Amino acid sequence: MTPRLRPRRRAGLRLPAVRRGRFAVATGVVVAAALLTPAAVPSSASWNDREWAHGGVGTSSFDCGADADYTATASSRFLSGSLAGIDLDDVATVRGVTVAKTGAAPAAVEPVTAPELGSGGRPFTQAFGNPLDVGLLGDLVGIDLTGLGVGLPAGSAGAVNQVATAAGTGEAVAASGLVADSGGVLVTDTTPTSDLPDPASITLGRALPGIADVTDVGLDVGAVGASAELDGCDAIREDVWGGVVQRTLATNLRTAVRAAAVQTVADDAETFGVERDYGIASLDLRVDSPLVGALVTAVDDTVVQLDSAVDALGGRDGVLARTIDQGVLGVLGGLTGSLGLGTIGGTVEITGPDLAGAVAPLLAEPVQDTGGTLSLDLSAGSVRVDLAHLLGDDVHGLNDLPPNHEVVLDATTLGALADRLGQVIDSWASKVTAALTTALGALHVRIALAADLSAPILGIRLKIATLSVGVDTGVAALMSGQTKLTVGVALLGLNLGPLLGVVTGLATSLVNPLTQAVVGTLTTQLFAVVGTLGTTITTTIGGPVVRALGTVLAGLPGVLSLRVNVQEDTGTGSASGGRATTGRYSQTALRLTIADALVPGGLARVDLASAVVGPNTVSLVRRT
Template sequence: MRNRTRSAVAFAAVAIVAVPLTVTATTAAWNTTEWVHGQVGTSTIDCTDGTGFASVASGRFLSGSLLGLNLDPIAELEQMRLALDGAGDVTVSPGDAIDLGSAPPDEYVYANPFDVTALSAINVDLTGFTVGLPGAQLGAVNQYANVATDGTAVGASGLVNDSGAVLVSDATPPASLPAPARVGLSGVLPGIAGIADVDLEIGAVAASSQLDGCALLREELWGETAPATAIVRDYGIAGLGLQLDAPVVGGLVSGVTDAVDTLGDAVDLLTGPGGLIASGVGAQVDLALPGVLTTSVSGDVSLTGLDLLGSVSGLLSAPLTDGVITIDLQDGTIDVDLDALLPSLNDAAPNTEVVLNDTVLNPIVDRAGLLLDTWTTQIVAALTAELRESSLVIDLEALVAAPGITIPPILPGLPPVTLLGLDVLSADIAFTGTLGAALDGTAALSIDADVVGLVGPVNTLLAALGLPTVTDLLGVVEGLTATLLSGLTTTVSDTVTGALTTLGGTLAGLVTPVITALGGVIDALPSVVSLMVNVQPDQPGAPPGATALPASGDSTAQYRVSALRLGLVDALGTVAAVTLATATAGPVTAP
């Protein structure tokens, strides 16, 4: 058996077509070596001018079974198959396949582009593959076969050009690829709170099998060494991903909105004539003056230029991504680029199993947790910045009054003297600046105090109460700048910092269900999904049920390759396997 070699891959953009279609195409060209050797039965094998070979080639994009449905008998999913007999007669299946430029009786080349609408009844979404790609002759989902009387055969399927060459690999530009296909996994995964649906996303795939039957027959029958290109199997996979429809993610935005409203309500407590700032100013003036005096505060405290929800609107609309995990807050989805966490899906050895284990999958949850933690930190930072930059205006008047008092008569026989209560002094306390300055203790408060009414009566009342003069009291009030600033900073800091701390805890509570839901999917995935790439039935390690015809007599073996095999295990333990992009060349039979 010859070792598989990889063909040169032509990278070109292609577009989907529907039957019928007129295309201009070229047929495959093969370099043959002139090897002539006597008789095999009644035939002479001439690899230069050989004719009379019988050969078979086929391409099938989708086969197998999915959730109890056998895909193989579905007529719309029929493969492209050519069977050429030794007399030069060819059987084309399906009958309405597109002739790409056959040259009968020597060569036949046909395509049967895949009908994505045939999948409406099953849980596979390939509609993305209909995205048009500029400058192409055939579709992203194509099925191709080429047979010739000189013993060459080519089968291809998937994203291939009109010569059956694979057009997808690690190096294919994303702009040249269609949208991924989706295979629903909800039917095999257990129910997970916060998760509505789970899809495995499969990027564009392709496979090609090319066989120089004449050269291989000379090797098999007579031991002549065939060139390495006698058997060439190639495949390509653009990517592999996971998409979760997660209502729990959608709850993040509404949860943040509610938390921001709560923060706004807490900050509002600072403002107004009866708010925390005004009340604190009145209490501190009261505390600085003799207890018999009373202080009342009027005026206003306001915050302007504050748009808390607007400050985080960008964080609530932009997807969160690190290039591997993408959390779309608006759509309520989580996308995982599995391909980025796995060894290359391309250029793998035949029958390479893609291992989904803790080493591969656990980083998904870690990455999502880091994204969400960073996001919540950014929200708190944005709200903090918005609060600090808002404009705080303090315009208060503290009015200090002395109570009335009755004093004994000055001379016997005279009635007691009643001194009525008086307003003693008023202090205008003002500040205009940022809330950040109040938080930092750098706000420049101004205090302008003055006596109310006539100094004489006021001092008389104060003296009767055993209090200092109004001039002394004015000095006390005007000296309260540092005290009032300290109180202002404490009041604002306690309110704002406390509200932000509460908000941070709320956000952490919103994130936890998302991580839990994602972890539930990741934990279940290895037990229900198996993946294998570069599936070749004739090579060691082929999966169960993968078969290919062996060589016999004067016929070569059948050489098959599938880009991807997806196995699913449901709750009853039933295994279903779907194969994507299968190409088959051979057997080729000598004349």
């Protein structure tokens, strides 16, 4: 929504809306009579189109939209409050912009260096802007706004904009944060991510110090914006003249209720002439822990270990070749001591997918639960909780909430997140181990080995046959038993006598033992390593991560208070000394109150995106 100064209407009779409410009466006649009798209600005859009468104040002529003798004020400030003992109102680099304008006279602006913006052709109107330079805020302890300057589309006015507009015809507009120069709030729950900057960061480390395996706790606040608009004519008409009718009716009603001995239920009154808006893109709790990075390190180290194991398995002198050599010798030794095995020659090749590539997608993206409320940011080494949707509205987050809404940090809801984190880590561990298991199963094994068999013939050891062992298959098929090694015996034609049956039988008797030996080696060298990684992720590292988050969440309700859509109004419309005055109306998108554990009784308060309009005033002296 882009607020704009609305066309002014001629001030005519508009009776205020009577406060809504329900009340019980003993008899309708008593209440009706009381409403009509005790005090006189100002009549519409006193409220002419050009002249309004108001008791002792006198009669003034008004032409709303044409009269230009109003004094209007507006101010905006993106960052205010106190943090780490520093009063942010005293920090020059975060000061806002304030504009006051009377009639056709030049506006007074603070700071005087604030550049003037276009007025859009509106008469008696001046607008000024003073956006923050986040690059100058490095000396602020505990808050980092630099993210708000990163990632915005070209031509954007910035996520820390501060603008104020005042008109001699009685209007005032103020806005700060991700807002247009005209005052429109540019952030909602549906704003595309591409139109939003990176978040700002506010540390909670002073509130939650000394937690094991935690280096910092912070709030990451996405783009925020707030705007307030005051139409002085509407506000003065309702607050001053309308208030007479309102108060008279209310007095009569209270008298009637007391007379009938019944109870009333009050209702909210509307604020006329004031429009407010706010937006909050996101609010995350961030828990930094070296253990989150250790999860990635464990996976990377395991991949390196597996790559080395695969390399060691291949080759003529590799682990698989030695396994087959020992397997053949073991079988031969069990058959007869007379057969001998020569040096094994040939090749063992293992080829297939890149193991690091198999798990790379799982290391690059945040690991999160189904709804995205809880996530592990592996690259940043942090656990993140989406407080906006967890504690606000499921759809709109912290937007569209009622004025002065307190976001309740419910201990039960927060406590359940630690268990959910354990489930998230377990699920991620299963995905990592499954990806590595699948990649290992996709490796291709080609074995082509051969060795001479010898036996004593007539007292001389002679070569009697060539033994060959081979397979050309995927590891998964070999591990599941779908394929087995093949064994061949090529005789040289010598008279082997009783050894003939033993030698020819090797073609079948060696198949199962050699296959089992190879499968056992692959299990020990590869798949058992993956299983160990799963235990490391879920228990060795994952357990302490869950406990660290649980400790943070348990302490959070005692150190942090959140309020959104903060509206603090000062005064109401009044008329005295020949002038009518509106109230002062404010809008703040987000207010954080943080306990300071390092200073007994210390509190930090941070207001993000504030806008203030009013008081606006106008003379009641007759103009002829």
